[in-house]
Amino acid sequence: MNMKIDWRQHFGLREAGVYYALLILLGVLAAIAHARGLPNYLTAQNLGNIAYQSSLVGIMGVAMTVMLITGAFDLSVASVAALAAAVLVGLAPQIGFPLAAFAALITAAAIGLLNGAIVQFIGINAFIVTLGTLTAVRGLVLVLTDGRSLMVERADTLAQMLAFESVRVPLFWPVVAITVALFALGVLRRSALQLLSACTLFALGLLAGPGFAVAAPVVYLAIFTAIVWAVLRFTVVGRRIYAVGGNAEAARLSGINVHAYKLGAFVLSSVAAGFAGILFGCRLGAINPTALQGSELTVIAAAILGGTSLFGGAGNVVKTVAGALLLFTLTNGFNVLNLGASYQGLIEGVVVIAAAAIYTVGGERRRARRPIVDTAPDAPPIAEAGMGAGA
Amino acid sequence: MVEAPLLTLAGVEKTWPNGTVALRGVDMVVRPGRVHGLLGANGAGKSTLIKILAGALPASGGTINWCGQAALWTTPRAARAAGIATLYQHIPLVPTLNAADNILLEQRGGLRRDAAARRRAAAVVALLGDPFGLDEIVGELPIGTRQMVAIAQALIGDPALVIMDEPTAALAGHERETVYQTIRQLAAAGRAVLFVSHFLDEILALTDEVTILRDGRALLHAETATLDEAAIAAAIAGRSVTALTRSSAARTPSPPLLEVRDLCSPGRLATTSLSIGAGEIVGVAGTLGSGRSELLHAIFGADPAASGDVRLAGRRVALFTDEAVAAGIALVPEDRVAQGFVPTMTIAENIALSQRRFLLDRTCEAEAARAAIARLAIRADGPDAMVSELSGGNAQKVVLAKWLTPTTRVLLLDEPTAGIDIGARIDILRTVRCLADEGLAVLLVSSEFEELLAIADRILVLRDGAVIAEIADPADLDEAALIQLASGASARTGVAA
Numbered sequence: 038m039n040m041k042i043d044w045r046q047h048f049g050l051r052e053a054g055v056y057y058a059l060l061i062l063l064g065v066l067a068a069i070a071h072a073r074g075l076p077n078y079l080t081a082q083n084l085g086n087i088a089y090q091s092s093l094v095g096i097m098g099v100a101m102t103v104m105l106i107t108g109a110f111d112l113s114v115a116s117v118a119a120l121a122a123a124v125l126v127g128l129a130p131q132i133g134f135p136l137a138a139f140a141a142l143i144t145a146a147a148i149g150l151l152n153g154a155i156v157q158f159i160g161i162n163a164f165i166v167t168l169g170t171l172t173a174v175r176g177l178v179l180v181l182t183d184g185r186s187l188m189v190e191r192a193d194t195l196a197q198m199l200a201f202e203s204v205r206v207p208l209f210w211p212v213v214a215i216t217v218a219l220f221a222l223g224v225l226r227r228s229a230l231q232l233l234s235a236c237t238l239f240a241l242g243l244l245a246g247p248g249f250a251v252a253a254p255v256v257y258l259a260i261f262t263a264i265v266w267a268v269l270r271f272t273v274v275g276r277r278i279y280a281v282g283g284n285a286e287a288a289r290l291s292g293i294n295v296h297a298y299k300l301g302a303f304v305l306s307s308v309a310a311g312f313a314g315i316l317f318g319c320r321l322g323a324i325n326p327t328a329l330q331g332s333e334l335t336v337i338a339a340a341i342l343g344g345t346s347l348f349g350g351a352g353n354v355v356k357t358v359a360g361a362l363l364l365f366t367l368t369n370g371f372n373v374l375n376l377g378a379s380y381q382g383l384i385e386g387v388v389v390i391a392a393a394a395i396y397t398v399g400g401e402r403r404r405a406r407r408p409i410v411d412t413a414p415d416a417p418p419i420a421e422a423g424m425g426a427g428a
Numbered sequence: 429m430v431e432a433p434l435l436t437l438a439g440v441e442k443t444w445p446n447g448t449v450a451l452r453g454v455d456m457v458v459r460p461g462r463v464h465g466l467l468g469a470n471g472a473g474k475s476t477l478i479k480i481l482a483g484a485l486p487a488s489g490g491t492i493n494w495c496g497q498a499a500l501w502t503t504p505r506a507a508r509a510a511g512i513a514t515l516y517q518h519i520p521l522v523p524t525l526n527a528a529d530n531i532l533l534e535q536r537g538g539l540r541r542d543a544a545a546r547r548r549a550a551a552v553v554a555l556l557g558d559p560f561g562l563d564e565i566v567g568e569l570p571i572g573t574r575q576m577v578a579i580a581q582a583l584i585g586d587p588a589l590v591i592m593d594e595p596t597a598a599l600a601g602h603e604r605e606t607v608y609q610t611i612r613q614l615a616a617a618g619r620a621v622l623f624v625s626h627f628l629d630e631i632l633a634l635t636d637e638v639t640i641l642r643d644g645r646a647l648l649h650a651e652t653a654t655l656d657e658a659a660i661a662a663a664i665a666g667r668s669v670t671a672l673t674r675s676s677a678a679r680t681p682s683p684p685l686l687e688v689r690d691l692c693s694p695g696r697l698a699t700t701s702l703s704i705g706a707g708e709i710v711g712v713a714g715t716l717g718s719g720r721s722e723l724l725h726a727i728f729g730a731d732p733a734a735s736g737d738v739r740l741a742g743r744r745v746a747l748f749t750d751e752a753v754a755a756g757i758a759l760v761p762e763d764r765v766a767q768g769f770v771p772t773m774t775i776a777e778n779i780a781l782s783q784r785r786f787l788l789d790r791t792c793e794a795e796a797a798r799a800a801i802a803r804l805a806i807r808a809d810g811p812d813a814m815v816s817e818l819s820g821g822n823a824q825k826v827v828l829a830k831w832l833t834p835t836t837r838v839l840l841l842d843e844p845t846a847g848i849d850i851g852a853r854i855d856i857l858r859t860v861r862c863l864a865d866e867g868l869a870v871l872l873v874s875s876e877f878e879e880l881l882a883i884a885d886r887i888l889v890l891r892d893g894a895v896i897a898e899i900a901d902p903a904d905l906d907e908a909a910l911i912q913l914a915s916g917a918s919a920r921t922g923v924a925a
Binding site for chain 1: 728730748749750752753754759761766767768769770771772773777780781782783784785786787788830
C-alpha cells in the first residue's frame, strides 16, 4: 500500500521548490555556457567544485537549521568559526593538529554554551545575544591574532592539516554502495520513492564516472547532514526538537526538558561553526582576522531557501544544504561564465526573497485547500476565548 | 419613575458561519443611571453578546435600539463614537506607553502632546480619585491600577453606557473595592453600566437589575433586590445535565496513590495538602483566579517557584515536569492551543510527544493514534491529520490521548471540557471515568460544576489560592449550592456594599 505516492506531498512547489530552483539554475547556466561557446558547464568536476565551495556554509547551515527549528537564532557562527580557525592555527605548531583541532572545538562549544545560557537563563532574545557575541568574538579573534594574519609554518603540521582538508575522496564506489542499499530497502518496504531515488543516484554516479572524486569537506558535509537528518527524522530526540520550536510550553508540559534542547542547539551550532572554522584554517594553513566575515548571513539565507521557518517548528536540513548549493551555484555561475559580478548580490537577494514568498504563499494555499475535518466544530468565539476558565 | 431605556435588545441572534448558534434571541433593556448585571455559565453567550454591543461582531438577527434609534454600527470605533465603551477582561493597554498616552490612544488629532487632551485625561482620572499619575508607565503599574487606566480610557469618550467584562476577576480585594466605587460613581452620574461577573456577591451588592443568560437566551430578568444568591445560582445552573451517570457501586477506599504535602507557591497557592487514591476522581471547584491551574502546575512541577512534597505511591517526585512524566504524572493543561499541542505536528506525533524512547516507531505510533481516535471518537481523517485543523473538542481529545499510556498513573486535568461541544465533552468525561476505573488517580479542575458533581468522588473547593472546603459526598449536593460555595459571599471577604 506504500506504492501509492502522494505526489503533491513530495513534489509540490513548497516541498521540493528548492530542488527545482537548483535544477533550473543549473540548466540556465548550462544553456548560457553553451550559447556563449564556453566549455560544458555541467561537468562532474565543476559540480564537485560547487559542492566544495558550499561545504563550510552547508555545515553551519545544517546546525543553523536545527537552531531555527528549536525557535532560536544564531548570528555568531561566522565569528565562532574564525575564532576556531585562529585557535587551530595558533596552537597547531605547538601541540600538533589533532589536539589543536580539539581545542578549537572546545572553544567553539564554550561559546555556544555561553550564548545558550544567556538566552535561556537570563532570557534575552537570541538575536540580541548572538549579535553581541558576533561582535565580541570577532574582537577576540583580533586580540588573539594581534590583528595580523597567522600562519602555520611547521611543514609536518601543515601537511597534516592539508591532508585533512584537501584530500580527494573517490565517490564512485560509495555511491554504488548507497544505491544498492537504497534499492534493497526500497524493494523490502515496497517504496516506489526509494526505488526512484536509488535509480536517480545510480544514473548520476554513472554520469560522473568511476574516476569522480570530491574534496574531503564535501564528504564531511554529507556525513554531518546525514546524521542530523537521521536524528531529526528517526529519533524521539528529533521530534522533541521540532516540538520545542513548535510550541515550547506544550513541550514542557509533556515532560520535555526544553532548556536542555535549546541549550543543545546553541552548542551544536557553535561546534559546527568551529568545525567549519577548522576546515577553513586547514584550507589555507593560515587565518586572517577578518576571515569568513559576513558568512553568517549566507548561512541563514541557505536555511531560508531550504524552507526553514524563522518561527521554529519546521525545517529540513537536506533542503538547507540544497539552499547553500543554490547560493554557491549562483556565485560560481557568475564567475565561471563571467556574467558581471556586480549583479551577483542583486540576484542573490531577489532569489532569497522569492523563495520566502513561495513558501509563505504556498503555505497559505495549502491550508486553504485542505477541508476542515470536523463536520460540527464548536465555535471558539463563544468558548469565551478570553475568559476560557470563566463561569 | 423608570427612565426611558438607553439600549433595547429584541431577539438578538448570532449564528456562526459553521452553523453553531451562540445567541438564540436575547431581549434586554438597559436604562441610564443603573448598574445592570449580566450573568451566565461558560458558553451561555455573554461574551458574544458583549462583542455584538461593542461593534466587534455583527448580529445575525434581531434589533438593537440605541437611544430610540436602530443601531447599525459595525465597527468598535462606531460603537464608541455612539457612546458605548467596552472594557474587556484582558485589558488591551500598551504596556510600554504611559497612562496618558494609553488613555488618549483612541483620540484623533495631530499632536501627541496636546495640552487640551491631557487636561481632559487628567479630569477623568481625577474623577476616579487619582489612582495613578498620568506619566506612569502602564507596564509598571499593579494590575488593579491598570484596570483603572482602562476605565479611564473608556470614560474619556464620555460614554453613556460602559460595558465591563469581569473587571474584578484578576484583582485583589481592596482593588476590587476601588472598581466597585467607580462603578457606583458612574451610575450616580447617570451613565448605564453593564456589568459581567461570576461573583454572585458582587452582583448582589452592586447591581440594580440582573439578566441571566443560558444557552443563548435571556432566561431571567429581574430587579436585584428581589433575588438572592441561591435564586441566581439556580438560574445560572439547571442546564440539561450531561448523560453521565455516576457509577453507583460503592467505592472501597483505596490507599492514596498521589500524596501532596505542604505544597505552596508564593503568591499563587497557599500551603496545600491532599491525597488521591487509585481509581478516585477528585474534583476541584473554583472560579477564575482561585488557584486551580496553579495547584495542578505545582503538583506537575511546572511551577518553578513551588515547593513541597509530592509522592507517588510513596516515592517522592521531584518538582520538574520531566521527572513528573517519568514518574507517571500527566497534565492536560487549560489552554490547549498555547500549552496543549504542537500545531505543526500530526495527531500521531502529538500523541507520541511524551514518549521517552530513543528511536521513533511510526507504525506503532500510527497504531496508537488510530486506537486513540477510535477510543475517544476523534473526528479526523486519520493519524496524519494536523492537530491545528481539528476543532477544539477534537484537539482536546488529542491532548488527552497523549497520556493514555500504560505508564500514566495520575491524571491532572485542567478544564478538559472548556469551550467544547456537548458531544465531545461527554466523550472526554466518559474516558476519564473509565481511566479512573482502571486504577488511575484523577484530579479534575472544571468550571462546569455539573460535571464535577456528575463524575467526581470528592470535591475540593478552592478560593484565592487555598482549599476552603472539601465535599466528601458530592451526590448530596446540587449545582447551585456548589456555585454558592465557590463564588458566594459566605467564604469571601473584601466586598462591602
